[in-house]
Amino acid sequence: MTTTHTEPVSYGSDRLARLIATIGEGALERERTGERPFAAVNLIRQERLGALRVPTAEGGGGATLRELFSTVISLATADVNVAHILRGHFSHVEERLRLDENARRRVIDLALSGAIVGNASTELGSTPAGGFTWKTKLTPDGDGFRLNGTKFFTTGTLYADYAEVIASDPAGATVIALVPTDRAGVTVVDDWDGMGQRATGTGTATFDDVTVARDEILQFAPPDADTAPPALYLSGAFFQLYVTALEAGVLHALRGDAVAHVHQRSRSFAWAPSPTAPDDPLLQREIGEIAAAGFAAEATVLAAADALAIAFDADVRGTDPDLELAHEASLQAAAAKVVVDALAQKAASQIFDVGGASVVRQAHLLDRHWRNIRTLASHNPTSYKAQALGEYYARGTRLPGSGYF
Template identity: 35%
Template sequence: MDRTPQVFAPPSVHDARPSPYDHPALAEKFRPIFQRIADTVLERERTRTLPFEPITWLKQAGFGAVRVPVEHGGGGASIPQLFQLLIELSEADSNVTQALRGHFAFVEDRLNAPASAQRDLWLQRFVAGELVGNAWSEVGSVAIGDVITKVSQKDGEWVANGRKFYSTGSIFADWIDLYARRADNNADIIAAVSTHQPGVVQQDDWDGFGQRTTGSGTSVYTDAKIAEENIFPFETRFKYQTAYYQLFHLATLAGIGRAIERDVAQQVRDRQRVYSNGNASHVSQDAQIQQVVGQISALVYAAEATALRATLPAQRAFEARLQGDNAEAERQANIDAEIESAQGQIVVSELVLRAGTDLFNALGASAASTSKSLDRHWRNARTVASHNPIVYKSRIVGDWRINGTEPPYVWQIGNGTGRKV
């Protein structure tokens, strides 16, 4: 049953006509695939098998092009509609959503780019099913603000050299959205690097206790070739990108919450054993257990409603960018997108983690059986909630509300200049 609150945004400004694809129609197209993914998720979790098959199913169905305008062969979905779909996908397997995070961010960047033959070529690639991975973070002795991965010219060609970690989704991708620095002028750039070459080597070495099948490991670039037209100045990147990345975490968390609600209700419904100090001869009729499940349902409802509400400013920012006639409206939309995605992160993380714990209050010790893998919900939620530290987001929101300090749109991680150990 479709439990998703309906959140509709104005038609894409790519096309003056209303999109023929509303959310129910989009969802109906992909729900059979989401169900197949859900039916196979436990086996992937138990064996730590990467979701190559599920991602192929989604590619073949055109899921990677759902944001591409209808006139270019895509689904014509708004940002809110996309994230409604991603919540449903996350309920089936939250790892798959996170693996596609870099792809949809690169699609969003191309949708924000000025009209050109090169932009249209990228839209064609998305419609053809080509996927884009992500490689931005560097680890090791990297000073904050520095970028060790370099793009330079060699024998008349542009090549990339460097090493990245948290390369989420890249192992499934045809292209990689690579954050690097030009060796000739030290300008920060984004390079779209084809994975179909010997200069790109990827490893599945992410060792987190949650989100274990996202392909978020190491990627190494050794004279990896890049077409010159696929090198983009970083300052041209779409302005609401940080908020957009955070919206993926909110959708992932909300979907995990839906999976928790689904599983706790099913487990209670099927459970035969009762406690002598309980309140009914069948646990499904126990008023206290019903209360716990009701509380979980309310937590998940609030998480999903918040996640969807947070998508609306990003849609406004997208439309303001393409209309291009009101710089102040675009600036305010980008501020709203950043602030609301941060507000959502602060509360959604807490709501879903609480739901993941309350699940065990409803089921007892037998729920801890590894054969049920119910612990994956809390582990996955805790891992997602650890991205982009919440404490800093709370401070940024507070500084905005108190002092009107504009939030940062780009931030990095690396070694600081403070205490040495």
């Protein structure tokens, strides 16, 4: 792994603003033509956006967790597919930064090199989602291992330099293998056929007798019999809150498209209270509600990010032995999803009320916002989050300790 790199972008910098703007410029055309955002991801590599959370003292962007989520929201406003592609990468970096010095050094070198990590965790089949039984296996091979298995929902891996693969080791324990995506036996297929998030590469990855060295096996903390360790509450809260941040970004994009559409309208209805669409108080109300939903969603996500930051810091210092802060972060991430899912789905329908029949024309592609939001909200159904929250407040039952909370 090379450590030769340029200086990473930093939060609030002109470089970061230009990067996000450049990615946003081609987003609508990519959606229209089905072009995959390989060029956008290459720009992210060049600007070392993946090192945004690496401390400045160690050569990184030095962003706080709140600033990271704010950046994710801005990037999702520009192109929610590209923002989603980085979910596995930022999660991988976050986890490794909290581990021992060796794990920290490795992930810092990786991030500073510009390399991107993709996600290869979920398997299709009868095993319940969020379980810890894997058909993907590591078997001994000399001083190392061979990796065999098939993963689905591998968001970002199509574009990534490495895949973070969850598998069972020869003893049956759950481990993570960090495997280069160009290694022999690794095949990533762009077969995601979802109605939304179409360009995220959320499809199939197969690992056919892939060689894995011992030092490519990374630390993983499965739950014990009684309670989830902080690592699972924190990794789950981060992974889930990231999706909610993507929805907040789409809400801002909805506001922008709603405003643009009313200014594009050359006529209004004969019975409208104003002859021009931008002056129509009814259309202004729709835009105002969409804008307010975006504001509330971002504020909610960032508040949950603050709770996550406090829990992360306590985990590093070892001052949260009873998991209170880790569990609180999980609670807030779950609550954020319940609220933002509702706001986002309503707003994605409201945009069609800022125009007549012309607003549904494919030239505008405004349906992409609803499709993306509905797809993001389906990652972990809101009903399960709301029920778990209700059981906690009614009965004091902790949230499940898994990557889904």
